[in-house]
Every structure is written in C-alpha cells, then in structure tokens.
Amino acid sequence: MSSEELPQDKKTLFSSLVQKKHAETDAQKIQNRILQLKMEHEKVMKRIQQDEERADEIYRHRVEIQLKKENKLKQKQAQPPPFSLAISHHQRQILKKIKDDDLIKKKSDAKLFREQLKKDFxxxxxxxxxxxxxxRIKAIQVKEEERQSTEVAVLKMKQKREKVRYQIENEKDQIIKEKKFYDFKISELExxxxxxxxxxxNSLANQQFVQKKIEQAQKLSPSDYEKQYQNNNKNAETTQ
Incomplete structure (x- = not known):
C-alpha cells in the first residue's frame, strides 16, 4: 500500500514522523560538526602551546650562549700578565708542598691500609x-643429644621389658589360679x-541279690520263700 492510499490522518502522522526523523538526523549532524570543530580548535591550541614552549626554549638557549661568550671574554680580559721569576719560584714551592702533602697522605693511607688489613686479619x-x-659446641650438643637419645631408648626398652615381664607374671598367676581351681575340681570329681x-x-550286688531272689521265688514254695526273705529283710533292717 502506497502513501497515497493511506487515510489523511495516517498520512499526516507518517509525514510528521518522517519530518521528526529528518530533524533528529540534522541535529545529530550539526552536533557532530560542532564536536569536530571543537576537536580541531583543541588541536590548534595545543600546537600553539608547543610552538610557544619551543620559542621560549630557543630564547633561553641563545641567552645561555651569549652569557657564556660574555663570561669567557671577561675572563680573558681579567687574566694576569705572564708570571715573573718570583711567581714561578712561589709556584714551585706550592708544587713542592703539594707533593709533600700528597706523599704524607699516601704514607698515611698506606699506614691506614696496613692497620685495616691487620684488623681484618x-x-x-x-x-x-x-x-x-x-x-665444638655443636659437636658437644650432638654428643649430648645422642647420649640422651640412647638413654631414652634404653629406658623405653627397660620399660617394655618390665611391661612384658609384668604381663607374663600376671598370665602365670592366672594360670596357677586356674590350675588350682581345676585341681580342686578334679579332687571333687574323683x-x-x-x-x-x-x-x-552296691547296685550290682543288689541286682545279683534280686536275680537270686527271682530264682528262689521260682524254686521255693511261697512259705519257704517268705521265711527266707522275711528273715533277710529283718537282718537287713537290723544292719541298717
């Protein structure tokens, strides 16, 4: 559907949106150009500052050169005339004193060096x-530690033997007690x-007696059986 076929209100809305979009685009372009101009301005200002610093540096350098030339010229003008013989003699004395002082200093340094060597030695x-x-102290400590270690080992071994001996004695006492108990029990059982x-x-004897009694009961008459075994019963009661 083309824009001509849209209703009037929608055409107006669409046109307004397009115009707004164009305005936003134009505003963004203008802002970009302003930003670019500011950046260029900052670059120019930075170059100006660098040029000014360079100019000051060149100026100071040339002033230093000029001052050096002037000082050199003043020094040249202020130089004394050629030394006379008296001044040369004085200089020789000064040089001799400098050499003597240097020799004394060397001797002193050598003495200090020897003393330092002696101290170092x-x-x-x-x-x-x-x-x-x-x-030596460490060796003594090592020997003492070895001695103490040996004593500790011997003590531990002794304690271990005592412990084993104690256990053996306890087991021995326990075995003796158990043996006594079993001896007593054996005596009772015997x-x-x-x-x-x-x-x-007694039971076997009684069994034989009863078997004989059975035989007699089969052989004897009841009256004889009664007489015999009644007498036996009376004798047995008398014996009891």
Missing part, C-alpha cells in the same frame, strides 16, 4: 676461632567318681 682469626668454638562306683557296686 684479626677479625678473620676471631671469626675463625668463633666458628671453631661454635663447631570323690564323686568313687561314690558313684560304690553306688554302682
């Missing part, structure tokens, strides 16, 4: 003695065995 010897003493054997013998 003494320090080395002292350090060596200290190292030897430290080594007595019970003897009683049981006696009872068995």
């Amino acid at each position: 003494q320090s080395v010897q002292m350090q060596k003695s200290l190292d030897q003493e430290v080594y 007595q019970q065995e003897q009683l049981a054997m006696m009872e068995l013998q």
